[in-house]
Amino acid sequence: MAQAFKFELVSPERLLVSEEVDHVVIPGTEGEMTVMANHAPIMTNIKPGVITVAREGKEDRYVVFGGFADILPEGCTLLAESAVHVDDIDREDLARRIQEAREDLEDAKDDEARTKAEEFLDQLTTLEGAILPA
């Protein structure tokens, strides 16, 4: 049994999760990472994706659209731009975001913006693929 630690998931609109958990899987921009108790202090950006919160053998999944994680040995705070429980995900909302990302890609003026938009679109479509069959 893993040691429990404090995990908080906050979106600008509200505090979604604030409880003791066993481990959390976070989609960092540099790759997925699992955070457990006594993790070294690290700060990372988050790409759109699914975070998995595990506690006492139960797993909860949340969809986040980008954000930020602040990890300390005693706890982990995740600031998400927008976060919803995977059961409550609004398919239309996701489709709209993808559509917007496509438009952004078309509007991109320079290479840097285009790469960024492409990356974002790719992340969103991956996310859609990950949750749709669920």
Added chain:
Amino acid sequence: MPSLKDLRNRIASVKATQKITKAMQMVAAAKLRRAQEAAEAARPYAERMGTVLANVTSTVSGTDAPPLMAGTGKDDTHLLVVATAERGLCGGFNSQIAKLAREHARELIANGKQVKILTVGKKGFDILRRDFSDLIIDRVELREVKQIGFANADAIAKKVIGLFDEGQFDVCTLFYSEFKSVISQVPTAQQIIPAAVSEAEEEAEDVAGGAAYDYEPEAAAILADLIPRNIAVQVFRALLENAAGEMGAKMTAMDNATRNAGEMIDKLSITYNRQRQAQITKELIEIISGAEAL
């Protein structure tokens, strides 16, 4: 002297107005509660954002700081983002914010700076248009928005950052009304670009306790991502404070209006009763003096 019938009509119409203001007061009270809840729900995010931001800024040295934080090094063009309510009938709420923004703009112009204005909310646009119609570069209306979401704030922040990237302004100040209590809203000016983080920085040093953070990707990249988000958070907070303040101001204004209507009804009723009594007396005198004449 108005006739009895006029007085009756007058009383009826004031009563109808009182009913409306009373209803508006109750609606404002219910909305105020919702707005306050929303503002409270948003607080944890803003607080944590502040500490995280301070943590990162303390590690990034001055030269690496992105322009959104360090500024352009100039101070020539100012963008004033004026956030007001969409609707009136809330006392001096909108005009106070507009007044603060106007004074600020006049001062800047007097000092030879260029001023650009972005209004959020219809009322601010209506008021500022009279004085600065040629300075208003854009406006955002949130009339259709029932509950202000982060997406609304994010859209405004993106617009502001887009203008900044194009080099349209050097300094951006946000005007909104801080929600102190139901009866007190204080118009506030807050500089959002270049970001002022010095205050939060001191706090953060205690919080972090000198923990050596790893950054993934490096701190500067995180900061570049964090600052625009922080601007959106500040705009969001301003919008929520405004929403709560508007409802507070409206509640107070409508409470006053209801009370005034009550006083007016009392006065009119006294006049009405006196006049009715005077008429009865007059008729009696006529009858009696008629009978005596016989």
